[in-house]
Amino acid sequence: MISDKLRDQTTRFTKEIQGLLNCTIADHVQIKAVALQVGDDRLFMLGHLLDKRTLTAHRFRLRPRAAKVELWMDVSFQLRLDAEREHLMVHKSFFGVFPSQDAKHGLFHYDYERDKADGYPDAHLQVDATSELFSTLNDPRCDTGRSLAQLHFPVGGKRFRPCLEDIIEFLVVERLVLARDGHEKVIEAGREGFRKNQLMAAMRRDRATVEAFVARYGIGSQA
Structure with a gap:
């Protein structure tokens, strides 16, 4: 069975993500969670109207500022x-972000895969774009025809990668989508929570740095 702790924490996370999207740039998003057993590990997959049979999440509509798009x-x-x-x-x-419900190519996508095995950065950005300069940099012996969209730009690694709030903010401030009133507070509250969680995780994995900080600044330092 999936542990109660994993299920309970996943339920809270599911509600947070659904609330974040519906209170900022989306409508009627329904984040569903499906439990899986992978070898000796247990995990949950999450996504909008996630299909239990195919384990595929559905895309949801945004409200672009541009007309008829x-x-x-x-x-x-x-x-x-x-x-x-x-x-x-x-x-x-x-x-x-994509132009249709089933398009293979879009504007960009952020990916994160912990301990990625193919040599690319765990956390990376790919932009569906072209560059004349980049095309001249390809090594003709192995990279002929490679496009800019195939580059994996590293974005902070497992600890300091962008969060969903960052992507939402980008879409809003670059005037690509319409947002709800008060979205700024929702984004900032969610991002602050994400960063605190990441900081706590980093501290748990690097006790020596925590001890060095305490030794230098003392408990309760505001530095």
């Missing part, structure tokens, strides 16, 4: 407990 967003997570079986951990995530 469609814009869809794809958001999915894969969650499990950390090594100590205490804290919820994102194993994979995907945030992408």
Whole structure:
């Protein structure tokens, strides 16, 4: 069985993501969670109207500022407990923006895959764009025809990667989508929570740095 701790933390996270999207740039998003057993590990997959049979999340509509344009967003997570079986951990995530419900190419997408095995950065950005300069930089012996869209730009690694709030803010401030009144407070509150969680995770994994900080500044320092 999926542990109660994993299920409870996933339920809270599901509500947070659904609330974030519906209070900022989307309408009627329904984040669903499906439990999986992968080898000896247990995890949950999350996404809008996630299909239990195909484990595929549906994209949802955004409201672009430009008239007569469609814009869809794809958001999915894969969650499990950390090594100590205490804290919820994102194993994979995907945030992408596309012109239709089933388009293969879009504007951009952020990917995160913990301990990615193919040599690319765990957290990276890919932009569906072209560059004349980049085309001249390809090594003709191995990279002929490679496009800018195939580059994986590193974005902070597992600890300091962008969060969903950052992507939402980008879409709003670059005047690509319409947002709800008060979206700024929702974004900032969610981002502050994400950053605190990441900081706590970093501290748990680097006790020596925490001890060095306390030794230098003391408990309760505001530095």
